[in-house]
Amino acid sequence: MNVTTERMPALYLSHGAPPLADDPLWPGQLAAWSAELPRPKAILMVSAHWEEAPLALGATEAVPLVHDFWGFPPHYYQVRYAAPGAPGLADDVRKLLRGAGTPVQDIPGRGLDHGAYVPLVEMFPAADIPVLQVSMPTLDPQELMAVGRRLAPLRDEGVLIVGSGFFTHNLAALRHSGGGIPSWSAEFDDWGHRAIQAQDIDSLLDFEHASPAGGLAHPRTEHFAPLFVTLGAAEGDLGQGRSVIDGFWMGLAKRSVQFG
Template structure:
C-alpha cells in the first residue's frame, strides 16, 4: 500500500510492556487498528518513556533500540525494529516547534524506546515507515497541548502523530492489589472515557483533581502526558468531536484504552 497525503488521524495508544507481544488479544487489536488507517508517509512518536528538556529529537538515522526495562526474559532484549530514519520529518518538526523560549535539540544516538517500538512492531511489522521520536519536555498538560497544536500541520503531510502512554499506570499499587482490575483503575478509565466522549478537555487537563482516584491512576503524569499532545494535534484540526475509543479493556489491571481523532 502506498503512503498517502490525506490528513492522518492523531492517536493515543496504551503501549504495554514487552510481554504485550505474548497477549492473546491485544496484538491483534493493534494490527487491526493499523490496517484500518490510511497509510502514513511517516510516524511521529511521543512516548511516556522519554522525558527530556528542552524538547529533543531522536535519531534521524536507524540506530539500535533502547531496551529500557529490566528483569525480563532474554528474548525481549533481542527484538529489533529497523525503521528508516526521518530527517525530513525532523526538519519539519524543528521548523514548527523552534521558537524563542522553545529550543529544540538533536540526540542522534537515541533510538526508539519500548513505548515506541513495542506497539509499532504489532501495528507496522514490516518496519518500512520512517519513524521519529521526540521527547516530553514537560509533564504540564497545557504546554503539551500547545506542542500538539504546533505539530498538527504534519497531519496534512501524511504524518501519523502517536502519543504512546497508558490510560492508567500505577505499578506499585498493582503489587499490593488482589487479582483482577483494581477499583481505582476501573473508575479512572470510566471517567476518562466519559470525559473524552463529552469533549471535556478542561476536566482532562485537571485530571489530578477532576478524576476519581486521579493520583492513584497516575502517581506521576508521564503515562497520561502523551494524550495531551494528541489532544492538541486534534484540537488544532477541529477533530475533537470525531474522537473514539478503538481499544478498551484492561491488561494486568491497567486500562489499555486507546483513542483516535480524525
C-alpha cells in the same frame, strides 16, 4: 497500501510492556487498528518513557533500540525494529517548533524506546515507515497541548502523530491489589472515556483533581501526559474521537483513542 495524501488522524495508545507480544488478544487489536488507517508517510512518536528538556529529537537514522526495562526474559531484549529514520520530518519539526519559540535539541544516538517500538512492532511489523521519536519537555498538560498544536500541520503532510502512554499506570498499587481489575483503574478509565466523548478538555487538563482515583491511577503522570500532545494535534477533530481499544491488561486500562 499507498502513502496517504489525506489528513492523518492523531492517536493516543496504551503501549503495553514487552510481554504484550505474548498476549492472546492485544497484538491483534493493534494490528487491526493499523490496517484501518491510511498508510502514513512517516510516524512521529511521543512516548511516556522519554522526558527531556528542551524538547529533543531522537535518531534520524537507524540506531539500536532502547531496551529500557529490567528483569525480563532474554528474548525481549532481542527484539529489533529497524525502521528508516526520518530526517525530513525532523527538519519540519524543528521549523514548526522553533518558529513558535520552542527550543529544540538533537540527540542523534537516541533510539526508539519500548513505548515506541512495542506497539509499532504490532501495528507496522514491516518496519518500512520512517519513524521519529521526540521527547516530552515537560509533564504540564497545557504546555504539552501547545506542543501538539504546533505539530498539528504535519498531519496534513501524511504524518501519523502518536502519543504513547498507558490510560492507567500504577505498578506499585498493582503489586498489592490481589489481582483482578482494581477499582481505581476501572473508575479512572470510565471517567476518562466519558470526558473524551464529551470533549471535556478542561476536566482532562485537570485530571489529577477532576477524576476519581487520579492519584492512584497516575501517581506520576508521565503515562497520561502523551494524551495532551495528541489532543493538541487533534484540535478541530476532537468531536471525532473514538476509543478503538478498551479493556484491561494486568489490571491497567489499555484504552487507546483515535481523533480524526
